[in-house]
Amino acid sequence: MTAIALTIAGSDSGGGAGIQADIKTFSALGVYGTSVLTAITAQNTLGVTAIENLSPGIIRAQIDAVLSDIAVGAIKIGMVSTVETIGTIAEALIRWQRQAVVDPVMVATSGDPLLQPEAVEALRAQLLPLASVLTPNLPEAALLTGTSVAETEREMAMQAEMLLKLGPAAVLIKGGHGHTSLSTDLLFDGTSVTRFDGPRLATTHDHGTGCTLAAAIAGGLAKGLDLQTAIGEAKEYLTAAMAAADGLNVGRGRGPVHH
Numbered sequence: 001m002t003a004i005a006l007t008i009a010g011s012d013s014g015g016g017a018g019i020q021a022d023i024k025t026f027s028a029l030g031v032y033g034t035s036v037l038t039a040i041t042a043q044n045t046l047g048v049t050a051i052e053n054l055s056p057g058i059i060r061a062q063i064d065a066v067l068s069d070i071a072v073g074a075i076k077i078g079m080v081s082t083v084e085t086i087g088t089i090a091e092a093l094i095r096w097q098r099q100a101v102v103d104p105v106m107v108a109t110s111g112d113p114l115l116q117p118e119a120v121e122a123l124r125a126q127l128l129p130l131a132s133v134l135t136p137n138l139p140e141a142a143l144l145t146g147t148s149v150a151e152t153e154r155e156m157a158m159q160a161e162m163l164l165k166l167g168p169a170a171v172l173i174k175g176g177h178g179h180t181s182l183s184t185d186l187l188f189d190g191t192s193v194t195r196f197d198g199p200r201l202a203t204t205h206d207h208g209t210g211c212t213l214a215a216a217i218a219g220g221l222a223k224g225l226d227l228q229t230a231i232g233e234a235k236e237y238l239t240a241a242m243a244a245a246d247g248l249n250v251g252r253g254r255g256p257v258h259h
């Protein structure tokens with residue numbers, strides 16, 4: 001049987017991140033992708049020029065339409081924009097009870113904000129407790145814990161401990177924004193720590209990296225992989241997509257990774 005995953009995220013008209021990156025990732029991994037749009041961004045490789053957040057009613061209707069009919073094995077949650085969107089998704093997740101990879105998206109690769117400042121607390125209080133795994137990068141982990149950006153694995157571990165107290169079953173802190181020679185992601189589940197080492201790649205075409213990793217993890221979970229294996233395979237997929245990014249040549253700005 002084909003594994004099925006769902007992405008709940010924003011649309012990136014430039015095709016590099018958000019819903020578009022997620023569906024490309026699912027397809028590349030042999031997973032059937034379904035999607036619930038939370039927001040529409042007018043965006044290219046240079047930046048975001050407009051955002052329209054969709055209403056709670058249409059977000060709820062999309063989730064119910066997909067999950068009442070289609071056997072979704074795991075959900076990826078990305079751009080959630082507003083307090084109302086977060087409440088709607090949390091309520092639906094409690095009703096539908098699925099494994100959820102929560103990627104706490106806050107800014108676009110271009111630096112444009114994708115989460116309203118007043119929604120950070122709702123994300124912490126309502127979505128984090130429902131996550132099978134939370135996937136912050138270093139700046140997101142710092143913002144969610146009210147600490148400064150971690151520079152050592154010890155500091156990443158302290159932030160993971162604080163985040164686990166908010167309720168996710170596991171936290172994957174991604175080292176991609178760090179300055180060491182390896183890009184190491186650390187998975188904390190409250191009992192053990194698992195390392196995922198990858199090469200630090202020189203490309204500036206890294207648009208959609210966070211989305212791609214989270215979608216690949218959700219795809220792996222939908223296939224029935226355990227979390228460690230799903231993350232290991234997702235990191236391999238992302239590393240290959242980043243290594244091929246310079247050959248893609250899309251747009252004049254910070255381009256997308258190659259699916």
Ligand code: PLP
Pocket residue numbers: 009010011012017018019041043078079105107108109110114206207208209210211212
């Ligand atoms: N979701 C949407 C709709 C976006 O446009 C972006 C970035 O521009 C993101 C998520 C996060 O992107 P990344 O995967 O590069 O962290």
